[in-house]
Amino acid sequence: MSVRITPKTPEVRVPRLVGLMAVDARETAEARGVMLAAPDRPDFHLTVVDYVVRQYPPPGVEVPRGAVVTVWFDLGDSEGGGAGVREPRLPRPPSGGMRRELDEPGDPFEVLR
Numbered sequence: 649m650s651v652r653i654t655p656k657t658p659e660v661r662v663p664r665l666v667g668l669m670a671v672d673a674r675e676t677a678e679a680r681g682v683m684l685a686a687p688d689r690p691d692f693h694l695t696v697v698d699y700v701v702r703q704y705p706p707p708g709v710e711v712p713r714g715a716v717v718t719v720w721f722d723l724g725d726s727e728g729g730g731a732g733v734r735e736p737r738l739p740r741p742p743s744g745g746m747r748r749e750l751d752e753p754g755d756p757f758e759v760l761r
Contacts, residue, residue, distance in 0.1 A: 664707035665719055670695040673719060681713040688722050695721070 660681040686692035702720040
């Protein structure tokens with residue numbers, strides 16, 4: 649059995665990290681020869697189950713071996729992050745128990761009552 653050793657090329661492709669948990673993102677980055685930085689997580693080295701929601705540079709870009717890929721775990725305010733405003737929607741649903749389903753007008757199989 650032979651073991652194939654890949655050469656230490658000066659350029660590597662950035663892996664897709666979005667959707668991975670922090671621990672998996674670190675392992676994937678290390679295996680591909682890039683380093684990770686997370687500006688929104690000062691304790692990134694301890695982060696385990698948070699999911700990567702954004703990365704730069706994007707996947708597939710060639711970078712020098714050892715280059716830093718920045719990952720984020722929270723969406724920014726302009727990207728739909730945060731809880732947002734939760735106002736009641738109008739009109740409100742009818743109160744009380746379940747409503748009986750009404751027949752569609754012109755239904756050829758109209759129920760006779």
